[in-house]
Amino acid sequence: MTFSDLGVDQDMVDALAAKGILEPFPIQSQTIPLGLSGQDIIGQAKTGTGKTFGFGLPLLQELGQDPEPGVKALVVVPTRELCVQVAEDLVTASSNRSTQVVAIYGGKAYEGQIEQLKAGAQVVVGTPGRLLDLASQRMLSLAHVKVMVLDEADKMLDLGFLSDIEKLFAQTPPARHTMLFSATMPGPIVALARRFMNRPIHIRATDPDEGLTQANIKHIVYRAHALDKDEVITRILQAEGRGKTVIFTRTKRAAAKLVEELNDRGFNAAAVHGDLNQEQRERAMAAFKAGKKDILIATDVAARGIDVLDVTHVINHTIPEDHDAYLHRAGRTGRAGKTGIAVTFVDWDDMHKWGLINRALEMGIPEPVETYSSSPHLYSDLDIPTDAKGRLKSAGPAREREPRSATAGHGSTRQGGQRGGGRGGPDGTAASHGVPRTGDRERTRSRAGRPVDATDSQQAAGAQRPAGAGTHDGSGPSRRRRNRTRRPSTGTTPPAA
Known part of the structure; x- marks a missing residue:
């Protein structure tokens, strides 16, 4: 027809x-x-x-x-x-x-x-x-x-x-x-x-013999630990034949955090959630539809507006609120008669909620299998290469934050864009004994045409300070003493008693 x-x-x-x-x-x-x-x-x-x-x-x-x-x-x-x-x-x-x-x-x-x-x-x-x-x-x-x-x-x-x-x-x-x-x-x-x-x-328009879930979608449910979910997701994203993927999170903060994490690991992800303005959301959706981004991380705000035919995987980072929300999330894949895969993570605290969804949809998965990023069945269930790691090789090593200098915040000057700490040597140690780093610009103070270092400057300042003058750090006399002059005597010295 x-x-x-x-x-x-x-x-x-x-x-x-x-x-x-x-x-x-x-x-x-x-x-x-x-x-x-x-x-x-x-x-x-x-x-x-x-x-x-x-x-x-x-x-x-x-x-x-x-x-x-x-x-x-x-x-x-x-x-x-x-x-x-x-x-x-x-x-x-x-x-x-x-x-x-x-x-x-x-x-x-x-x-x-x-x-x-x-x-x-x-x-x-x-x-x-x-x-x-x-x-x-x-x-x-x-x-x-x-x-x-x-x-x-x-x-x-x-x-x-x-x-x-x-x-x-x-x-x-x-x-x-x-x-x-x-x-x-x-x-x-x-x-x-x-x-x-x-x-x-x-x-x-449904087949009487068909269940509530779409028959062309493979449903996989894992009981996963919150601290290991990102690692599991990065393995799934390396599955054979994976096309565009939608990952649903419960909160806006979780979506923003996950998109940053995946991009840092070398994946091409965009996000759609309520903290973004409409222009940002539309730009992310357009990039996803055009294939410029192959991973879309979204809250339920987008669960019914993503109509992209070539979405192969849906991942529920957090369990949906009810069975209707599950159907609409999973329905982002397997559209227009194509096949798809829906993977759901269930936290230990959400087992009761999953039980309600499982019974409502008659899925027959009352006890999701406990799964980690190293579990062998994860790789076999989703056709993931056994050598898949948590980062793409093209992403390079993980970024590490530079540790703050031990002298930070103790009056040291800032050099080379780093807050706190003196000049760092090639091995990261402070070069405060007259050994400057190569290429650094040296600033010296001079007095009467003679350059002095910081120690000499402080000693000179102390030598020139008038007696009795207080210092801003609290050293020296705490107050001035008032010297009274005695009026001269007009008479002779009285005799001793």
């Missing part, structure tokens, strides 16, 4: 073919015909199975090849990364049309987004906060929206966007065409669909 067989316009079929997208995935085959007919849809499929084109192609076709200026379609997504990704996919599909797509999300200047809206963009892909912000400023009108889509609705529930979604629904016409897509379907999302959708059809 092809996209033409599903009823998609030829110009969009050609646009997808130019990108090598020829055959629809199961979720697309089931949702596109219903979407083209104007039917409200609840689409449920595992991450990485092509949900974006499942709603994107019907949306674009409903607007026509040459839509009038103004917002006619709204796609609401939970994260900035996913906003950029969905907008890029819609731009690809509409490349042979006059349709304009704009991405509206926080962390970017308002001016550029407002200019695109004023220029007549017909499709808006945005995050709830920025959408409501522009709507409150009357820069965005949703009064003429014909199609509204909620993508990754369960993540919006997790992030607390449910009330924002209701406000957005309230600003759109009741007769709109609504589609809701998500990998999981919790109760509050189903209730939201019943409230704002018109007799929706629920489509599950």
Whole structure:
């Protein structure tokens, strides 16, 4: 079956073919015909199975090849990364049309987004906060929206966007065409669909005999020590056939620390986390997609916005919070029908949490095997060369911090850019006995044309100091004595008694 067989316009079929997208995935085959007919849809499929084109192609076709200026379609997504990704996919599909797509999300200047809206963009892909912000400023009108889509609705529930979604629904016409897509379907999302959708059809594009995890992803779980995780990761990154790799950490600090550590060891890594501004995050994502960086270290903020087809490995540096987060992390690999490997580290303190995830996903791994960077099964499980070390040979030796001089902080002068300590000799010892280092510039003080060293200078200063004068270091007399002069006697010396 092809996209033409599903009823998609030829110009969009050609646009997808130019990108090598020829055959629809199961979720697309089931949702596109219903979407083209104007039917409200609840689409449920595992991450990485092509949900974006499942709603994107019907949306674009409903607007026509040459839509009038103004917002006619709204796609609401939970994260900035996913906003950029969905907008890029819609731009690809509409490349042979006059349709304009704009991405509206926080962390970017308002001016550029407002200019695109004023220029007549017909499709808006945005995050709830920025959408409501522009709507409150009357820069965005949703009064003429014909199609509204909620993508990754369960993540919006997790992030607390449910009330924002209701406000957005309230600003759109009741007769709109609504589609809701998500990998999981919790109760509050189903209730939201019943409230704002018109007799929706629920489509599950999954094999009844398939488990909750994707069959094309190999899941490996290790019980690893926190101090050895970096060493284990560096071995995995040298596995045979490893392509682009995504490493998830629990905190922003851990992501920043790990990217620095891997780069120091000779690997080509970038990071995406909340401490980076939007421009830095987009630059890191662009470098990863273009292949300039083959390792991306991210917090869960990017778990649903990384749609890169050639990700071969996902590594959970720290265990996800729940089974849904695990599915979305692991879903960054094995996309579009390809195979992938997901490796998860479980700390000793997180065994209970892993037990809940294992039971929820029916993975059959209740006791992860204890694993270290020297464990033989690590190399055999992941096809790692037995001579792999913790550093790439091209990285050179590990950097070592220069020790501070023993005299640092005791009044010594700074030489050669080092704080504290006197001039260092070739072996690192202080050269304070008139033996200067080769190439160092010597400064001498002179008095009356005669150069003196520091010792002579101090002795000379002490010799010239007036008697009774105090010194700044506390030596010498503590106070001046007042000498009183006696008035001269006018009489004779009295006789002795």
